[in-house]
Every structure is written in structure tokens, then in C-alpha cells.
Amino acid sequence: MPTKEKLLREAALFMKGRGYSAFSYADLAEKVGIRKASIHHHFSTKERLGELVVQRAIEDTQKYFEDVEESSNYIVERLRAYMLLFSEGYQEKRLPLCCVLSVDMANLPDSIKKKAKIYFEIQINWLTRIVQQGREVGDIVSSCDPACAALTIFTMCEGASVVARAIENADIFDSTFNEIVKIFVQKA
Amino acid sequence: MPTKEKLLREAALFMKGRGYSAFSYADLAEKVGIRKASIHHHFSTKERLGELVVQRAIEDTQKYFEDVEESSNYIVERLRAYMLLFSEGYQEKRLPLCCVLSVDMANLPDSIKKKAKIYFEIQINWLTRIVQQGREVGDIVSSCDPACAALTIFTMCEGASVVARAIENADIFDSTFNEIVKIFVQKA
DNA sequence: ATAGGACTATCTATTAGTAGGTGGAAAACG
DNA sequence: CGTTTTCCACCTACTAATAGATAGTCCTAT
DSSP: OOHHHHHHHHHHHHHHHHOSTTOOHHHHHHHHTSOHHHHHHHOSSHHHHHHHHHHHHHHHHHHHHHHHHHHOOOHHHHHHHHHHHHHTTGGGTOOOHHHHHHHHGGGSOHHHHHHHHHHHHHHHHHHHHHHHHHHHTTOBOOSSOHHHHHHHHHHHHHHHHHHHHHHTOTHHHHHHHHHHHHHHBOOO | OOHHHHHHHHHHHHHHHHOSTTOOHHHHHHHHTSOHHHHHHHOSSHHHHHHHHHHHHHHHHHHHHHHHHHHOOOHHHHHHHHHHHHHTTGGGTOOOHHHHHHHHGGGSOHHHHHHHHHHHHHHHHHHHHHHHHHHHTTOBOOSSOHHHHHHHHHHHHHHHHHHHHHHTOTHHHHHHHHHHHHHHBOOO
16 A cells, blocks of 8 residues: 555544544644655645645545445445444454544634534535435435434444443444434335 | 632633643633732642642542432433533533543643543443333333443534534534434434 | 655744743731 | 741742754755
């Protein structure tokens, strides 16, 4: 793998684990195995690197959404796949990037803040759309509109990530998912 | 107000706004109006200051819980009062301390991490207890046990804080609260 | 030969923390 | 009572470590 790619990947992991402001070029250099100054050859500033990390996350997530939509029409499976984005990093003590970005918001340069907001929107919009679809085929029985349901689902996923790390218990993801299904999905 | 008290209060505000690692003695000194070095006179190290901030939050929260229990027997009112702990800092761009601590976990010294975990437990235990009480008087109709319901409520409150900041929309608190009531509370 | 990728060395700003001194108020003592 | 001593809050001025960033150099593969 090219060094630039390695740097981007490791920076993303650091951000998910500690947040944007709490990792340094020194940490990254040590991890990847090059000198601190060499990182600047690939990414002029830390801010730029941060932007690209979020940009990459956006692209990966959009790709993931497409895959999920292709591989299943059933809302429960789609939601389970979505929830996976939140639980996957748990074992490695990482949070979803969107969760970290929200909390770190006050410390982010404007350019990253802007990208972060786009990232949130994309997720909420996608959720809204699949809830809407689920409703059309009769799988969803939410009393509020799709946008409202999407926000609740988003909220519960973010919350699960925070609480799982807080009390060091991964079961939260399962119980939260079950709760989401219970609230929104029509029993067969 | 004595300087020490001011420092403790402002440090708490900084932590809620930016997290533990992202505020400095310089920030704090400027805000309170004394020299950086003078802070060390009151709090030997930043770690010690952080511990005391969390300790204070624990005590304040326990006091608040007592007040809430005294002033109302009805689960919905108690839950609304609890949710207030999460929404109150929103206008000032602050998160609940427990939320910040969870995300900042990887950056915390062990002593603070320990206190943070106690803080989480206290909240979950209290929620469990009031859910249990609500169940006994027939206000709660949760299909899962009180501990499980408490975790879900905790999760949704934490999530609401994260999402509210992320998309800059305070309505999340209300809609999340309504959702919690819809899930757990028996209609009159 | 040249361009790219990494290097060394250095810079400036900022971090938490320390050493030691100043001034004033309260307490101790004649 | 006045004097002296102690104490406390705060100060100036520093340290070592670390932050992100820069300039210029060397090596290597095309």
C-alpha cells in the first residue's frame, strides 16, 4: 500500500479513537514508520489531512449505502447493516467518526466542520429514504414521518456508541437495534 | 465567589464544551483572570483538577436526583427532569459531561477514567430505580426489565446530545423525549 | 536527468509544570 | 497596644516536552 494511503487510513483510526485534536503528527509518523516531517510531503497541513479523512469516510459510507440497498430490500436487514457502522470499531476501542466529530466539533477548523455536517446530512438523508421505502412496502409502522423516524434511529445509534464505550459493554448495540426494530417495524 | 470555586466552575464549562484534553491552563487562567501559574496553587495538576470536576458533577447530579424524586412521583415528569440535564447546555454549545467523557475516554488519565465510570453507573442505577418504581405503580409498560429500559433511556439521551450538536437542532431533545415516553409509558 | 519520497535539522508556539519572590492579612507574642 | 511571624493568594520568570510546520538535502526508480 502506498504511504499516502497508509497515512490516511491510520489518521482515520486515530481520529475514531481519540478525536481530531488529540492525535499528533508524531503519533501518526511513529505508527506508519516515517518521520514526522515526511507527512507534510503528503498532507500539507493537519487540517487538510483531517478534511481528507472525513471526505474519505463520506465516500466509503456512500458506497456502503449503495451496497446495502443492492443486497437487501428488507428494512430490518438494512438497518442492521447500518448499525454495523456504529458497532464495528468497538473492539478496537473506536467510535464512529460522525460521533467523534460531533463531540469534537468545538475543536475543529471550519473546513472540517463543514465536511462533518455534510457527513451527518448524508446519513440522515439515507435513513429517511430507506424508512420512506420501508413505509411504502408496509414494513414500517412509524407514527411520525420518515424524517422524524430517521432522526430517532440516528440518535439511537449515536447513543449506543457513546454508552457502549462508557460502560464497556457491547450488548448495547444489540439491545438498541432490537429497540429500533420494536419501535418502527411492522411485525410479520 | 472564591477563586478556587470559580476555577472549578469554569473548568467544568471548558470540559463540557471541548473535552478534557482540549482546554489548557492558559485558557482557564485568562477566563478567570489570574495567571496560569496561580492555578497550580489551587489545583496541583490538571489531572487533579479534572478529577475534582467530575467529582463535583457526580455530587451535583446526585443532589439533583434527590430533588427530582422529592418533587414528583410521576415517571414522565421525572424523565423530563432527567432529560433536562442533557439539553440544558445546548444553547451555550456544551454537551453533558458524561457524553464528553465517554468520547474523550481514550485521552483521560486513569484517575479521571475511574471517576467517569462511577458517574455513568450512578446515572444508570438511578434510571433503573425510577423505572422500577414506575413499573410498580403501573406507569411503565416496558416489555424488558428495568435495567434494560434504563440503558435504552440513557442511550437515547446521550444520542440526542450528540445529534443536536451535530445538526445544530435543539428539537431533537423534544422528539427524543416524546419517543421515550411513547416506548415506555402507559397511556393514561 | 529528473522527479518524487523520504530524510535531517530547525523553527515558533504552546503545553503542563516549577522555582522563588511579593504583598497583605491574620495570628502569635512581648 | 504594637510588633513580629506565619500563612496565603498571587505573581514573574523560567523549564522540558510537544505541537504543527518549514527549508533544504539525499537517495532511488524511472
